[in-house]
Amino acid sequence: xxxxxxQVVFAFGxxxxxxxxxxxxxxxxxxxxxxxxxxxxxxxGFTVSTTVARAYNExxxxxxxxxxxxxxxxxxxxxxxxxTFGGTRSPLLVSVRSGARVSMPGMMDxxxxxxxxxxxxxxxxxxxxxxxxxxxxxRFLRQFGVTVxxxxxxxxxxxxxxxxxxxxxxxxxxxxxxxxxxxxxxxxTQLGMxxxxxxxxxxxxxxxxxxxxxxIPHWWGTAYTxxxxxxxxxxxxxxxxxxxxxxxxxxxxxxxxxxLPNAQGEDVVAGTRTPFPIREMARxxxxxxxxxxxxxxxxxxxxxxxxxxxxxVEQGRLYILQCRAGKxxxxxxxxxxxxxxxxxxxxxxxxxxxxxxxEVAKLERPSFDAAAxxxxxxxxxxxxxxxxxxxxxxxxxxxxxxxxxxAGRKVILVRPDTAPEDLPGMLAAEAVVTAVGGETSHAAVxxxxxxxxxxxxxxxxxxxxxxxxxxVCGNTGVVVCGGVPTTASKPTKEVRIFLSWVNQFGVKAKxxxxxxxxxxxxxxxxxxxxxxxxxxxxxxxTAAAGSRLAARAASLRTKVxxxxxxxxxxxxxxxxxxEVRHSRGxxxxxxxxxxxxxxxxxxxxxxxxxxxxxxxxxxxxxxxNKSRSEQIxxxxxxxxxxxxxxxSSYGGKRWAAxxxxxxxxxxxxxxHSVFVDHAFDLQHNGxxxxxxxxxxxxxxxxxxxxxxxxxxxxxxxxxATLYVALTNLHSTVGEEVANLxxxxxxxxxx
Numbered sequence: 250x251x252x253x254x255x256q257v258v259f260a261f262g263x264x265x266x267x268x269x270x271x272x273x274x275x276x277x278x279x280x281x282x283x284x285x286x287x288x289x290x291x292x293x294g295f296t297v298s299t300t301v302a303r304a305y306n307e308x309x310x311x312x313x314x315x316x317x318x319x320x321x322x323x324x325x326x327x328x329x330x331x332x333t334f335g336g337t338r339s340p341l342l343v344s345v346r347s348g349a350r351v352s353m354p355g356m357m358d359x360x361x362x363x364x365x366x367x368x369x370x371x372x373x374x375x376x377x378x379x380x381x382x383x384x385x386x387x388r389f390l391r392q393f394g395v396t397v398x399x400x401x402x403x404x405x406x407x408x409x410x411x412x413x414x415x416x417x418x419x420x421x422x423x424x425x426x427x428x429x430x431x432x433x434x435x436x437x438t439q440l441g442m443x444x445x446x447x448x449x450x451x452x453x454x455x456x457x458x459x460x461x462x463x464x465i466p467h468w469w470g471t472a473y474t475x476x477x478x479x480x481x482x483x484x485x486x487x488x489x490x491x492x493x494x495x496x497x498x499x500x501x502x503x504x505x506x507x508x509l510p511n512a513q514g515e516d517v518v519a520g521t522r523t524p525f526p527i528r529e530m531a532r533x534x535x536x537x538x539x540x541x542x543x544x545x546x547x548x549x550x551x552x553x554x555x556x557x558x559x560x561x562v563e564q565g566r567l568y569i570l571q572c573r574a575g576k577x578x579x580x581x582x583x584x585x586x587x588x589x590x591x592x593x594x595x596x597x598x599x600x601x602x603x604x605x606x607x608e609v610a611k612l613e614r615p616s617f618d619a620a621a622x623x624x625x626x627x628x629x630x631x632x633x634x635x636x637x638x639x640x641x642x643x644x645x646x647x648x649x650x651x652x653x654x655x656a657g658r659k660v661i662l663v664r665p666d667t668a669p670e671d672l673p674g675m676l677a678a679e680a681v682v683t684a685v686g687g688e689t690s691h692a693a694v695x696x697x698x699x700x701x702x703x704x705x706x707x708x709x710x711x712x713x714x715x716x717x718x719x720x721v722c723g724n725t726g727v728v729v730c731g732g733v734p735t736t737a738s739k740p741t742k743e744v745r746i747f748l749s750w751v752n753q754f755g756v757k758a759k760x761x762x763x764x765x766x767x768x769x770x771x772x773x774x775x776x777x778x779x780x781x782x783x784x785x786x787x788x789x790x791t792a793a794a795g796s797r798l799a800a801r802a803a804s805l806r807t808k809v810x811x812x813x814x815x816x817x818x819x820x821x822x823x824x825x826x827x828e829v830r831h832s833r834g835x836x837x838x839x840x841x842x843x844x845x846x847x848x849x850x851x852x853x854x855x856x857x858x859x860x861x862x863x864x865x866x867x868x869x870x871x872x873x874n875k876s877r878s879e880q881i882x883x884x885x886x887x888x889x890x891x892x893x894x895x896x897s898s899y900g901g902k903r904w905a906a907x908x909x910x911x912x913x914x915x916x917x918x919x920x921h922s923v924f925v926d927h928a929f930d931l932q933h934n935g936x937x938x939x940x941x942x943x944x945x946x947x948x949x950x951x952x953x954x955x956x957x958x959x960x961x962x963x964x965x966x967x968x969a970t971l972y973v974a975l976t977n978l979h980s981t982v983g984e985e986v987a988n989l990x991x992x993x994x995x996x997x998x999x
Contacts, residue, residue, distance in 0.1 A: 255314060256268075257297060257298045257300050257301050257312070257314065257315055257318060258295055258297050258315070258318035258319060258321065258322045259278075259282070259295060260293075260294075260295045260322065260325055260326075261281050261282050261285040261291060261293065261296070262285045263295075264282070268298075269283065269286075271350045271351070272299065272350055272469075273299060273472070274296045274298060274299075274348065275296070275299060275347070275348030275349055275350055275471055275473070276348055276349060276350060276351060276352055277296075277346060277347070277348030277472070277474055277571060277573075278296030278348045278472045278473075278474050279348075280571060280573060281296070281474065281571070282296070283551070284548070284569060284572060287547065287548075287551060289548070290566070290567060290568055290569060291568060291569050291570070292476050292478070292479045292568050292570070293326055293330060293476070293477050294326060294343070294474055294475055294476030294477055295326065295474070295475055295476075296348065296472055296473070296474045296475075297315065297318075297319070297473050297474075297475070298472055299350065299469060299470040299471060299472045300470075301315050301448075301470075302448055302451060302470030302471045302472065302473075303468065305448050305470075306448075306451065306470060319475075322475065323440075323475070326341065326475070327341055330477050332477075334364055334436050334437075334440075335364060335366075335368075335369060335435070335437070336369070336372065337368055337369075337371075337372050338372055338376075339372070339376060340364060340365075340369035341477065342362050342364045342365060342369070342373075342385075342477070342478040343363050343364060343440070343477060343478060344359065344360065344361045344362070344474075344475070344476050344478055345359065345363060345440070345443040345446075345473060345475055346447070346473060346474050346476065347359065347447045347450060347451070347471050347472075348471060348472040348473060348474055349451075349465070349471045349472075350465075350469050351465060352573055353456065353465070357447065357450045357451065357456060358396050358449075358453075359396070359447070360392060360396055360397060360443040360446065361388070361389065361392060361478065361513075362386075362389035362392070363389070363393075363436065363439050363440055363443050364436040364440070365385060365386050365389045366434035366435075366436065367434065368434075369436070370382045370383065370385075370386045377483060380413070381480075381482065383413035383414060383417065384413055384482070385480070386413075386417055387413050387420065388513070388515075390405075390417060390420040390421065390432065391405045393432070393439070393442075393443070394420065394423065394427075396443075397443055397445075397446040398424060398427070398428055400423065400424065400427045400428075404423055404427070405423065420432075440475070444473065444475075448471070450471075451471045466768065467768045468767065468768075468873060468874070479561045479563045479568045479570075480513065480561070480563050481509075481512055481513050481514070481561040481562060482511050482512050482513050483511075483564050484564065485510055485511050486564055486565045487511055487561075487562050487563050487564055487565075488508050488509060488510040488511065488512065488533070488561070488562045489508065489509055489512050489513055489514045489561050489562075490506060490507055490508030490509060490524065490527065490530075490560055490561075491506050491507060491557065491558070491559050491560075492504055492505065492506030492507075492527050492541065492545055492557075492558050492560065493505045493506055493555065493556070493557055493558075493575045494545050494546060494549035494555055494556045494558070494575070495549075495575075495577075495581065495584075497555070497557075497576060497577040497578065497581050498577075498578050498581060499578070499580055499581055499584060499741075500577065500578075500580060500581035500582070500583070500584025500585045501584070502588065504527055504528075504541075505527065506526075506527040506558075507524035507525060507527060508524060508525055508533075509524040509525065510525075510533060514559065534562075534565075537562055537565070537567055540567050541560060541567060544558070544560075544567070544569060545558050548569075552572070552574070553589070553594055554575075554585075554603075555574065555575045555581070556573065556574065556575055557573050557574070557575035557576070558571070558572050559572075579604075579608040579609070579612055580612070582603075582608050583608075583609075583612060583743060583744050583747035583748075584741065584743040584744065584747075586600035586603055586747060587600065587743040587746050588743070589603075597753075597754065598754055600747070600750065601751060601754055604747075609751060612744060612747070612748060616638060616722070616724050616735060616736065617638050617733040617734065617735055617736070618733065618734045618736045621733050621734050622720075622722065622725075622729065622733050625720065625729035625730060625731060626729060626730040626731070627727060627729055627730075628712045628719060628728050628729060628730055629682065629704070629708070629710055629712065629713060629727075629728040630707065630726055630728070631682070631683075631704045631705055631706045631708070631728070632686075632704065632705050632706045632726050632967075633704060633723055633724055633726035633791065634686075634692065634693035634703040634705045634706075634723065634726075634791060635696040635702055635723050637701070637702035637724070638720070638721065638722050638723060638733075638735060639659075639661065639679035639680035639702045639720070639721050639723075640679070640718065640719070640720045640721075640733065641658075641659035641661040641678070641679040641680065641718065641719070642658060642660050642716060642718055643661050643663050643713050643716060643718075643719055644660045644661070644663070644674075644715060645662075645663055645664065645715050646674065647662070647673050647674025648674065649674070650673075650674035650675075650678045651674055651676075651677045653677065654676075654678075660677070660679060661678060661680045661681070661682060662674050662675060662677075662678035662680070662681050662682070663681075663682045663710055663713045664682075664683050664684075664692070665684045665685060665710075666683050666685050666686050666691065666692065667681065667683060667686075667691050667692040667695065668691060672923075675696065675701065678701065679701070679702070679721075680696075680701055680702040680703060680704075680721040680723065681696045681702075681703040681704075681705075682703070682705070682710065682721060682728055683704075683705045683706070683707065683710075684708060685706060686705040686706050686962070692705050693787075693791070695922070702721050702722070702723030703721075704721055704722070704726050704727070704728055707728065713728065717730070718730075718731055719731070720732055720733040760810070760814075760920065760921045761811060762877075763814070763818070763914050763915050763916075763917060763921070763924075764818070765815065765818040765819050765822055765872070765880060765911070765915070766812070766815030766818060766819045767872075767873045769815070769819045769820075770823075770869065770944065772944065773943055773944065773945075773948050774816065774944060774945055775945070775948040775949050775979075776929075776945050776948075776949040776954055777949055777950055777953055777954055777957060777978075777979035778979065778982065778983065779813055779816070780954060780957050780958070780961075780975070781957070781975045781979060781981065781982045781986070782809050782813070782982055782983045782986050783810065783813055783925055783926075783929075784961050784971065784975065785968070785971065785972060785975065785990065786802075786805050786806045786809040786810070786986055786989075787806055787810070787922070788967075788971050789802045789806070789968055789998075789999075790803050792967065792968045792998055792999060793993060793998055798989065798992060798993055798996065801989065802989060802993075805985055805989055808985075809983070809985075809986070810921045810922045810925060811921050813921075814914065814921035814922075814924050814925050816944075817911075817924070817925055817928040818911045818924075820939075820941075820942065820944050820945055821907060821910060821911045821928065821931075822868075822869065822872065822880075822911060823865050823869060823941060823942045824938075824941040824942065825884065825887050825908050825911075826855070826864055826865045826867075826868035826869060826872075827862075827864055827865045827941055827942070828891075828899065828907075828933075828941075829846075829855055829864075829887045829890055829891070829900075830857050830858065830859060830861065830864040831858075831899040831900060832846040832849070832857065832891075839893070841889050841893075842890050842892060843893070845886040845887070845890040845893075846886075848886055849883070849886050849887065849890065853868055853871055853872065853883050853886075854867045854868055854870075854871045855867075861941075868883075877915055880915055881912060881915050881916055884908050884909070884912035884915070885912055887908040888905050888908040888909050888912060891904040891905035891907075891908055892905045903932060903933050904933060906931065907931055907933060907938075910924065910927055911924075929954075929958060930958070937951045938951075939951060939954070950979070953978055953979055956978050957975055957978050957979060960974040960975060961974070961975060967999060968990070968993070968998070968999035969994070969999040972990060972999070
């Protein structure tokens with residue numbers, strides 16, 4: 250038996266909590282292991298960890314220990330099933346399926362029926378029947394040829410063939426003609442080739458494109474699962490299907506899905522046969538229908554989420570093949586969240602956190618009652634910078650806001666403008682109002698990042714008296730005296746309730762976990778273009794609220810801000826890695842700073858006094874494979890080293906501030922939007938920031954960037970004014986940003 254830290258192949262029921270995670274086994278493998286622990290009937294198998302994929306992608310081969318562990322896993326699978334891989338009686342057939350840490354539907358490859366050859370087909374024919382055996386072999390040859398051997402799918406057309414035997418003969422001849430070699434009959438050879446195909450699909454063009462679009466780190470790699478085949482096409486007492494634990498359209502409490510008797514999953518996907526609604530399953534087999542329902546509801550309770558379950562019934566026995574979080578509409582997401590609170594599973598705040606901001610944007614936002622708002626005494630009018638409504642007592646300093654929050658009072662922070670040091674008060678306040686600033690001012694950007702209503706650029710705010718109650722409408726840009734009742738269009742009871750929670754607690758943008766975007770290394774960007782994208786996406790998302798473009802604009806804002814945060818985290822990592830190499834050159838570096846430098850050299854490969862590019866490459870290579878907590882340690886140590894007594898040319902307080910920015914981001918203290926906004930304003934000792942690496946060097950004009958930053962601070966006339974101001978200085982913007990601006994312009998939104 251291999252030791253735990255060397256083990257990379259895990260049977261479903263094997264391993265401890267440290268290995269039962271998507272990070273180790275991928276989403277599919279972790280789900281199968283979890284279901285096996287629950288006693289759910291899953292076809293037996295084993296999962297090969299993501300570690301192997303990372304090694305394969307780096308070296309182009311499997312680590313030596315993997316082969317031995319694969320043979321062990323296969324032997325255990327034979328023992329569990331009572332079948333033999335390649336056997337002449339009761340042959341074992343397996344599937345090889347990918348399993349990334351997060352779902353990548355349709356992007357990764359799967360190979361079914363591995364282990365079929367003329368000998369095992371004959372054995373399968375004797376065990377079941379010839380029609381089933383030949384059909385399975387024909388399916389296998391086609392999928393193996395397309396997925397593993399790379400033959401074009403249309404070349405496997407067999408519509409004019411009279412029998413399965415003729416299809417098989419034609420497919421075998423096609424494979425030999427296209428590859429120059431006959432189809433491999435050895436089950437072990439087939440398995441090895443299938444594994445390499447599945448691993449290789451991680452770096453396929455579609456896989457790479459999907460990960461870039463969904464911001465999935467390349468270095469995660471994919472796990473893969475080898476699992477005993479079960480067949481839904483073994484007769485009329487067999488079937489295949491997919492079911493949701495709730496209606497994915499409405500969130501209603503009922504099983505929802507489809508099934509198809511005497512079929513395999515690919516028949517449903519291909520659309521060659523019409524499946525039946527799952528509600529009709531009881532007429533086909535009541536016992537199976539009840540067992541399936543029990544399993545699905547058990548899985549929903551266990552995972553605490555609406556689940557999507559794939560299943561197969563083989564000759565009257567139910568098997569669960571996969572369980573994952575089900576895709577759902579915005580209404581279903583809100584409805585499910587409300588039901589979870591009613592059931593006592595989630596708190597209200599947790600329910601809000603579980604529904605992405607882009608989905609909340611698709612629901613009707615609550616607002617003040619129009620008549621009551623119009624009747625209230627208007628105190629100020631400005632730019633509706635961050636959506637939402639709030640009522641509270643006026644405070645005029647960050648310290649007062651923080652103190653009031655501790656005392657449990659709801660306050661509105663009113664300032665001439667805001668600065669980074671006002672962040673504690675903005676966190677504590679219900680809303681933010683400023684006298685100056687536009688849609689992309691500090692107050693606007695930070696408030697949106699925090700999910701706080703904000704009205705900026707109000708001019709004279711003298712009528713907003715400290716200690717008085719005011720109401721702030723971030724949807725219309727109006728500030729009025731006293732409290733104002735809220736109202737909203739509420740299509741269902743659950744949606745009405747969910748939106749009331751949004752109004753009560755606020756909702757934060759649902760960004761991914763903070764991370765360093767190492768995948769950006771090797772690319773080149775212009776910070777001028779990035780700034781245009783950042784502020785325009787932000788401004789358009791605000792201006793589009795309540796329109797037909799609201800969801801699209803909110804989604805684009807999240808995407809742009811998240812990508813830029815990860816890119817800037819990468820760039821600042823590179824910059825810090827290059828600068829910290831000077832720390833040993835400072836004779837006055839003592840105490841904590843000197844100790845920090847020692848640890849940087851020992852644990853993070855910092856090469857003192859060498860070339861900047863060499864140090865950057867060395868440090869970056871090490872950090873890429875470290876955990877987030879270790880990356881946080883790197884920046885904390887660098888900040889400490891920079892704070893030592895350095896020369897005027899290197900290090901010092903400015904570089905300490907640079908290291909502190911990604912540190913705060915990775916720690917979760919600065920959200921994606923606030924971190925990016927802060928990064929644009931950073932300057933090192935030479936007065937520039939984007940000249941430390943090819944990631945941004947050579948494509949950024951620092952003078953123009955400063956002009957852009959100044960222009961956005963004074964563009965108080967809306968999206969169109971901002972667009973003109975920024976593009977007059979630097980004409981290039983991203984394609985998606987430009988398309989959204991054009992569409993919004995046509996609709997008169999800007």
